Amino acid sequence: MLRIYNTMTRRIEEFKPLKGNRVYMYVCGPTVYDYSHIGHARTYIAYDVIARYLRERGYSVFYLMNITDVDDKIIRRAGERGVNPIELAREYERYFMEDMDALGIQSVNLYARASEYIDEIVDLIKVLIDKGFAYETETGVYFDTSRFKDYGKLSHKRPEELLVHRIEPDPTKKNPADFALWKKRDKDEIGWDSPWGYGRPGWHIEDTAIILTHFGPQIDIHGGAIELTFPHHEAEIAQAEAATGKKPFVRYWCHTGLLTVGGEKMSKSLGNYILIRDIVKKHDPEALRLMFLFSHYRSPIDFKWSSLESSNSSLNSLYNMVERLREVEADEELSEEEKKLEDYYENFKKNFYSYLDDDLDTPRAVAELFKLASTINKILDSQERLYALLKFKLLSEIERISKIFGILEKKPTIEAGLLESVLEILIDVRGKLRIKGEFELADQIRDRLREIGIILEDIGYQTRWKLRR
RNA sequence: GCCCGGGUGGCCGAGCGGCUAGGCGGCGGGCUGCAGACCCGCUCUACAGGGGUUCAAAUCCCCUCCCGGGCUCCA
Numbered sequence: 258m259l260r261i262y263n264t265m266t267r268r269i270e271e272f273k274p275l276k277g278n279r280v281y282m283y284v285c286g287p288t289v290y291d292y293s294h295i296g297h298a299r300t301y302i303a304y305d306v307i308a309r310y311l312r313e314r315g316y317s318v319f320y321l322m323n324i325t326d327v328d329d330k331i332i333r334r335a336g337e338r339g340v341n342p343i344e345l346a347r348e349y350e351r352y353f354m355e356d357m358d359a360l361g362i363q364s365v366n367l368y369a370r371a372s373e374y375i376d377e378i379v380d381l382i383k384v385l386i387d388k389g390f391a392y393e394t395e396t397g398v399y400f401d402t403s404r405f406k407d408y409g410k411l412s413h414k415r416p417e418e419l420l421v422h423r424i425e426p427d428p429t430k431k432n433p434a435d436f437a438l439w440k441k442r443d444k445d446e447i448g449w450d451s452p453w454g455y456g457r458p459g460w461h462i463e464d465t466a467i468i469l470t471h472f473g474p475q476i477d478i479h480g481g482a483i484e485l486t487f488p489h490h491e492a493e494i495a496q497a498e499a500a501t502g503k504k505p506f507v508r509y510w511c512h513t514g515l516l517t518v519g520g521e522k523m524s525k526s527l528g529n530y531i532l533i534r535d536i537v538k539k540h541d542p543e544a545l546r547l548m549f550l551f552s553h554y555r556s557p558i559d560f561k562w563s564s565l566e567s568s569n570s571s572l573n574s575l576y577n578m579v580e581r582l583r584e585v586e587a588d589e590e591l592s593e594e595e596k597k598l599e600d601y602y603e604n605f606k607k608n609f610y611s612y613l614d615d616d617l618d619t620p621r622a623v624a625e626l627f628k629l630a631s632t633i634n635k636i637l638d639s640q641e642r643l644y645a646l647l648k649f650k651l652l653s654e655i656e657r658i659s660k661i662f663g664i665l666e667k668k669p670t671i672e673a674g675l676l677e678s679v680l681e682i683l684i685d686v687r688g689k690l691r692i693k694g695e696f697e698l699a700d701q702i703r704d705r706l707r708e709i710g711i712i713l714e715d716i717g718y719q720t721r722w723k724l725r726r
Numbered sequence: 727g728c729c730c731g732g733g734u735g736g737c738c739g740a741g742c743g744g745c746u747a748g749g750c751g752g753c754g755g756g757c758u759g760c761a762g763a764c765c766c767g768c769u770c771u772a773c774a775g776g777g778g779u780u781c782a783a784a785u786c787c788c789c790u791c792c793c794g795g796g797c798u799c800c801a
Binding site: 460488489 | 763794800
């Protein structure tokens, strides 16, 4: 039985989708006005693993993510650069996709751009006004939080707490807690026509419109980082439930812990802003994934380069084990030791999946994986061969795990550039043999290379190579 | 100020009433022409501090200290 923590109830609950084994899953995507940083990586890797696990568990998951391409920050940045905001958004969206690819995140079924849902957003706002949950002022259309009794239920805030605000509220609002559905703007800014005049959507409405369009009034999982709980997700509940009348809008609210660098939230002014693209240049993305798996998705993580390096070593040791297992010769006899390993393996499976079932407890599952690795290494140390069926079982299990975690997915391949370097080393060593007069060995190298299609030609003590046609 | 999370061994990080988590690093040993990988052992009875509850507390309760997040920009 799969159980998952629900921010709404603050409890771990049994996971039961609305419609059989179909899972509607939505995660708040990025605002594309800058390169993505490791905080994004943390969040999206966490949901990638959740989606992968649900699928491995037999659920048919539709994973939907929005791309916020209409937003104040985008407009400001575009203004600074003198470019069109949508063009700027497309550019950073492309970088975002590249980063997701680099991190091995392919689990999202559909990315939805806010700008392509303006009609749906306008329709949704109309419904909210008609039902008396929203009102128009000279600056925009606002959601009337006093009309929605449940406002605050997700973030567990009392109504009086909602009156506290850091930013000066728009004076036309009835209540400081009310939030914008439509912002009226001048024609010189990017925007769209609406029944309330030219302008653009508020921050929270796009997600609700996209969800209602693709999934309808109720979904199974809605995710995002913990910082989005209030006001963003609170507002989404208000918009959706007020508009459709169906409760709950979301069956399981998931929130991932925040990532800090040097104990503080990343910011450019602090100089602790680490981009995904800078990490993957120097480090194995799988090491980053493993680093995140070492802690629970809801726990905060303080990023340290030393942790990433430590995870890289851990990853290497797992790869070594897998390689040894792949290469060991199979036989048909089951030894006493192998019997024990088989029992251990059955036990491992039980533990491993029960930990993942328990609110995706990857730290404990990963711990089990390392114990398994150590057990496999021991047996590979103690005997030359491995019982064929056992070898097969272990390898297929590891493959399944690698699919869930998105690690150990690289097959050892040599790309062309590397192959050339290897050839150069070989030619260099052969040259040294010739200088020493060890022609027999040098000729052997030349002959064996010729057999596989590589021709060596000596010109004095220089050697060049070409491929046989 | 109010509301949430946290503070665990050299480092990272689980556990959340009794049952050796795990990883990384270091040291010693085994294996090895050398290196690497791997195995064994040690570092490792650690849980911010102070009270309390309990047969039993890192885990529950109270107080204090420190850190992070939210309180309409945020993954």
